[in-house]
Amino acid sequence: MKTVAKIGGKVAMFAFLAFVGTFTLYMTNGENKLIYYVIRPLLNKHYDSQVRDRRIV
């Protein structure tokens, strides 16, 4: 019973922390800021340096 409660407690704690983490990320719009200001500029740099096989046929 004690073990179950312990596991339950840990799951609840994990769930709570996961909620706090994801909700904070959500509310602060963190993932979009990361994508807009960091990831996409890097990706665009890569795309701009690509040599594409650009032709009609």
Add this chain to the structure above:
Amino acid sequence: MMFDKVIAAVDKKLERFDPIWQAENGVGGQRDRYYDKTGVAKWREWRGVKDTMVDYGAWLKNLASMAMMVASAPIPCLKGFWEYRWMGSYLGTFMFIDRLFEGFRGYELVTAHKCMHAIVRSLTKKIAFCLSNDRRLGGGKDTDRIVPMDEVLPPLFMMGFKELVPFPLQTLPEFIICDVDQHIEPYYIDVAESFGLPADVCSRCAAETGVALDDAFPLIGKAMISTNMPCNASEATSMFQRRRIGMPDFPVTLAMIHNEPGAHPYSTQMLKDAIAFVEKEYGVKYDWDNLFKYAKLMNEQNTIELEKWDYFKTPYSALCGIAETLYRLYAWASVNGTDPYFNKVDRQVIKIMRKAYEEKKEPFGGRTRHRAFLWGPSAVYYTDFPTWIQNCWGINIVLNMDSTMGHNMINTEDPDEAIKDLALFSEKATMRHHAVGGWDNVNAIWEWAKNFNCDMVLMNDNIACKGMLGVHALMEEQARDLGFHFIFIEHDLEDCRTVSRQDMRNCVNGYMSVVLGEEPLDPTLVEFDDSDAY
């Protein structure tokens, strides 16, 4: 009960963070949350406890779908991000969803997210499947089972090939992604124009051509199906895709002037020819029972859609604006009865709609001032335009032209009747039935607007759409004669550089403030710079 009281108390305490409250009380509004130009919000919208949790829950679900996509095909996904510029744009999906449902609360938020999640779920699966089988990235076990099809051709008739997977070729690199990121297609348009294509052709087709010339289509399948739908430029761009992709192709040229009895036998025969082509190229046999299985799903989708229309006609529809438009467009054009999950969502959504109607619950807190029917091909780079127009001016777009696509039932017992029904159904595809193919098709707007109790018609004025430009004055004269408020909204479909989002907003701002003399619901939305936003 106690819980509700607590929530109400928290809501009261935090209401000053709610942009709708801020706008109503003259202390801000939706746009205050954003960094200038970028479209990046400093923080997400506070909608009250319940609605914020609904939005947060939907965000988690969509995040999970994306994680599933990467987990199901990690290497192809990474390779895809590395290879295709358009893949990078999919990272803007969360920002895209946020701006679509800005200002949504209550039932309309719940239905919107249900619909949107169905799209995200379907698209992420499609992306993973496509990249896993893309020859350029190494191919996969299903590469030769896929039939790449023009995205404007409804794929339902292809479900008679149970061994094959019809795949809308242009959807991933061009159509959907332009919704997500307004800056992606101009790159491909420039590629096409660098080969001498004039800038006055439809930008959607120019973008498709650019994708082909830039060698950015995934390489899937053994033979492809192109189409003459919806219009001239679309037909013409097929020439380039045919040559660049270099596979045997079959153009499904359905009747253009299709509102007459003589057209249907031709379109029916055309579908039969297409089936024969696929049988020959893929060495498989058409299975009518398999078609019937999916036709039933499509019939159910359309039956529910027709019921939805009854609610759209009232002020109490829980599904509206962009949520309705985008879902119907995707569920019809891309899914077309091929994914039972959409039937599940339809059943859930209609339940909520019935409930909202019984409770006489108006969407957007009853702030709607005008009911509008949206006609003409919409700007793909400004998908959240219906959201903006509701939040800024209280104009609720109750139905969009594309939502009226083929809604006839398909016979599910007799192959001869089924193929005829499919021809009729396919003739009324995206943009096709409404913008081209005869005056009656476009002139039908007034009847639709009247039936859906609209006092306003918003006419998308794609500056390169020859079919719609050709009726410019007649539409305006009709609106005047019939007493509708009528606004032309100029745009360039997929090229945000020609007519910016703000230019589009100005078309509405001018009419609402000068002609109707109305005040905006949220003054922060009247004029703002989102030129660098996705």
Add this chain to the structure above:
Amino acid sequence: MKDLKHLIYFENLLQDAQNELVTKAVEDGQIALGYNCYYIPEVLLNLEGCFSSRLRAPNCTSSDIANYYMTNRTCPYARSILERAIEGGYNYLSCLFGAESCATMERMEEHFFLINPVKHDGFFVTQIDPPMKGDQTNLDYYKAQLKLKVVDEMKNRLGVDVSDEAMRKAIEQHNELSRIITEIGNFRKLDNPPITGYEFHVIQLVSQVCPHKLILPYLKETLEEIKTREPEEKFPFRARVALVGSEVDDPEFTKLIEMCGAMVVADRYCFGSFPSREQIEIKEGETAFDAICRHYLYWNQCARFMDGFKIDQRHAIAAQLVEDFKADGIIYENMKFCEFWSYEKVLANHIFTNEKHIPCCTIEKEYSLGAVGQLRTRFQAFIESLEIKSIQGGK
């Protein structure tokens, strides 16, 4: 060269849609049937008792009223035709047989029944849904559309005899006219032709806009005249080009190219003789109507065809014309705002330049030749490049 006897007369006939021959035919009780596009078989409109009139809007310098209806972002040909209709330029027509050849054309033709610009008792408009492929399914559809919206309408509304016999006779007459035009056109194959591209353009145009019966004697006489016409001592042009593309109904455009130094030796464009002046053959067991439909579908070179056969055919035919008429290069033109030819032009430029190794110059034009400075510069540069190529032995 000595001036052609009827050239000025022909030029005058092109100054107005309702020229003196059209007026005379209508006064004689002939029914004038308007059309815009090759998809409507000219031969059908020349059944006994009626005559075809392919619509042009000569000297249309402004399309302000049509711009109001269709904006200024649509094909200037379509707008000019609408403008001319509103001005009353087509009041001699009993009907317009339209074709949904493109969205703009369809919209323009719709205005003919929506705002009723043609003031003629009983005037009506029909529009066929033309095919986009050359296969049997499309041929069947083409036949059905032509029967329903052209032949049956002529019979029921205008009382025209549309029997097989009448059609055979119309084909005979059409073939005779076509033979004369083709014979005149073939002189352009000569190293030093006794006719210019401009003159041929004028001749071809009058054959399309005038009642065949009335223009035929003049054409016959002109053919005889050309047979004995002395060409210039030396070929007066610096190069020979084939003009390929969409709608060109203004001979001044051909004149512009020729004034830049290149003779237009082949005319593969809407209103040109390729296609339009091929002989219609009736195969054994075939009805005249079937032969007409098959013929027009096969020869149609419109850029809206989507199937591989038709796409390849239009490039192959243009290349064949270059060879037959000894052209040094191709000028590929399209009307501004034309979706089909805008795309086709890009593809054709690639195919001719890189695959068929035929020098190609692509240009976009307005309907009325207002500002031609830019075009002249393009043509001069292209012709110079052809000349240099010729001096360098084709390298």
